[in-house]
Amino acid sequence: MSSSSTTTTTTRLLMLKASDGVTFEVEEAVATKLGAINNMVEEEGSEDLICLPNVNGKFLGMVLEWCKKHANNNTNSDKGNDEVNKWWDKEFVMDLDQNTLYHLLMAADYLSGTELVDLLTEKVASMIRGKKVEEIRETFKIKSDFLPGQEEEIRKKNSWAFE
Amino acid sequence: MSFELKIKLKLPYSAKRRRSQTPQNDTVSHQTTPSYSAETVGGNDDLLNEILLRLPIKPLLKFKSVSKRFLSLISNPTFSRLRSPSPATSSGLFLRRPWSASVNPEFHFVDFDHPCRNRNPSSSSSSSKGAPFRSLNFVNERYGITVSQSCNGLLLCSSCRAPWSRKTYYVYNPTTKQYTTLPPLPSRGGGGGGGTLRAVNDVVLAFDPSKSPHYKVVCVVSWKKDGVLGDQYQIAVYSSEGGPWRLYGGLAPPSSDILFGLVRGVFWNGAVRWFSGFGTSIFFNVEEERLCEMPLALSVRDYFDDVNSGRVFKYFGESRDHLHKVEYVTEPGELATHCLNVFELEKDCARWVLKSKVDLVEISNVFPEFQDYRFYVLCVVRGELDEDSFLVLNIPGKVLRCDFKSNTFYTLFDIEGSDHVLDRVFFYPDEVYQYIESLACV
Numbered sequence: 001m002s003s004s005s006t007t008t009t010t011t012r013l014l015m016l017k018a019s020d021g022v023t024f025e026v027e028e029a030v031a032t033k034l035g036a037i038n039n040m041v042e043e044e045g046s047e048d049l050i051c052l053p054n055v056n057g058k059f060l061g062m063v064l065e066w067c068k069k070h071a072n073n074n075t076n077s078d079k080g081n082d083e084v085n086k087w088w089d090k091e092f093v094m095d096l097d098q099n100t101l102y103h104l105l106m107a108a109d110y111l112s113g114t115e116l117v118d119l120l121t122e123k124v125a126s127m128i129r130g131k132k133v134e135e136i137r138e139t140f141k142i143k144s145d146f147l148p149g150q151e152e153e154i155r156k157k158n159s160w161a162f163e
Numbered sequence: 164m165s166f167e168l169k170i171k172l173k174l175p176y177s178a179k180r181r182r183s184q185t186p187q188n189d190t191v192s193h194q195t196t197p198s199y200s201a202e203t204v205g206g207n208d209d210l211l212n213e214i215l216l217r218l219p220i221k222p223l224l225k226f227k228s229v230s231k232r233f234l235s236l237i238s239n240p241t242f243s244r245l246r247s248p249s250p251a252t253s254s255g256l257f258l259r260r261p262w263s264a265s266v267n268p269e270f271h272f273v274d275f276d277h278p279c280r281n282r283n284p285s286s287s288s289s290s291s292k293g294a295p296f297r298s299l300n301f302v303n304e305r306y307g308i309t310v311s312q313s314c315n316g317l318l319l320c321s322s323c324r325a326p327w328s329r330k331t332y333y334v335y336n337p338t339t340k341q342y343t344t345l346p347p348l349p350s351r352g353g354g355g356g357g358g359t360l361r362a363v364n365d366v367v368l369a370f371d372p373s374k375s376p377h378y379k380v381v382c383v384v385s386w387k388k389d390g391v392l393g394d395q396y397q398i399a400v401y402s403s404e405g406g407p408w409r410l411y412g413g414l415a416p417p418s419s420d421i422l423f424g425l426v427r428g429v430f431w432n433g434a435v436r437w438f439s440g441f442g443t444s445i446f447f448n449v450e451e452e453r454l455c456e457m458p459l460a461l462s463v464r465d466y467f468d469d470v471n472s473g474r475v476f477k478y479f480g481e482s483r484d485h486l487h488k489v490e491y492v493t494e495p496g497e498l499a500t501h502c503l504n505v506f507e508l509e510k511d512c513a514r515w516v517l518k519s520k521v522d523l524v525e526i527s528n529v530f531p532e533f534q535d536y537r538f539y540v541l542c543v544v545r546g547e548l549d550e551d552s553f554l555v556l557n558i559p560g561k562v563l564r565c566d567f568k569s570n571t572f573y574t575l576f577d578i579e580g581s582d583h584v585l586d587r588v589f590f591y592p593d594e595v596y597q598y599i600e601s602l603a604c605v
Binding site for chain 1: 200201202203204205206207209210213214215216217218219220221222223224225226227228229230231232233234339340341
């Protein structure tokens, strides 16, 4: 009983090691904003070094930067902080180039950072909503696999969406 | 444990995937070549779903033609359910114009979020922007097409000026503009020897996307049988999953009090219900396809009260799976009362509960044209949150929105100044249909 209450009150530090060997020392409260880290902490408890072979240092750093802001803003929670978070999120995604955005999204998804995934998918959606079908194929490197005539049929069925 | 539950509530799509995933056992190697990051995201069904869920309808329908995978993701019933969680909230109303010169009836569209000064629907002015349709011409129908009912995103439509025996029924999704034509009703009655079709008394669309991506159409038909006095009644059911009409019952011949109420059925709480004025009401359980009687004399409209107590029945309808009725209460005198009482029916149909009151005196103080309290209640609309609910009121020349919580009202739609002289200043509540955005297949 007493031991569990001390672990929650002290600020525990975790070491996160990215695929390229870059390590980050972060407070547990920050890192556990990521579902995957939270699960590991809950399941394995004592482990202080966590290796993340699927994220490189650059993107892990950005993800943790986001976590840190949100963890800090949430500790003294009142209504104003929602606004601060929103404003900060907007800044965070504003100038991301496409490549960074998609890498970040994969990292966030891999680490189960649900809120961050929400934010980034929203950003992707806003970027692609006005695109043409051909541009979507270009962006996601997709080849049309419809049989001859099928694509025309689908387009015809939804012709008003192309107006 | 509790953490996973939290995710699950928020993001049902991703929860399944994330539950088992921890970084160590993830064997998919991270693609680090920069130019392929979008490709990797695009190749991940869960992420792609999350992105697509955040797109408006138009690009979504457009992107169906990107590839087979895009088509299958966007067409998936789970996707449409996640995109418009049920019960769905309506975002506007179609008001059938009392007069129109063309074969197809015309509709005004009232957008709850964007009040506008209306004009003639046939003119393509800026006000027509955002309206899902002005008139229905998805098929070339010589009798014209009109709407007869709206149900959770789908519209039941039918030939407009056709005699009942020549009516064709359609189910139309105004969001995706897809339609299907229902097969003709059986011409011979079932259950021992049949009889000839005499009348189609009521046709009701039943669609609950939270339970099934398929819909049913429930129809009350009556038959004339040789040598039998009086008509025989049956329920005919069409299912978008199971195909042609099937006949149910033995209603025949129903007692007069049931018969009286067998029009304008409403789909609510899993069943199509016909509320008769007095006596027994019946309902048809859509999932089990079972016809039941409601022993309780649950009156929607109390005819005797109407006359004696200054309470007048004004509206009856469904929104977000809540059933409402509205009564107009007046008390004469120096401090005259004019108010609308909005009731909701409890799920077990035990009683009507007073939900809200709308003071009409305040409205008449603002709008002089409303001095004589001539009005229609067009709709009671439930919001996602209870306190976002409101009532849509039609006073001469205007359609108002009256918010329950704040007790405020404002003009949604202005029909004064319409260039169409024949336009009346009122719409009929029976010709008002809710618009609910939906990706459901028809």
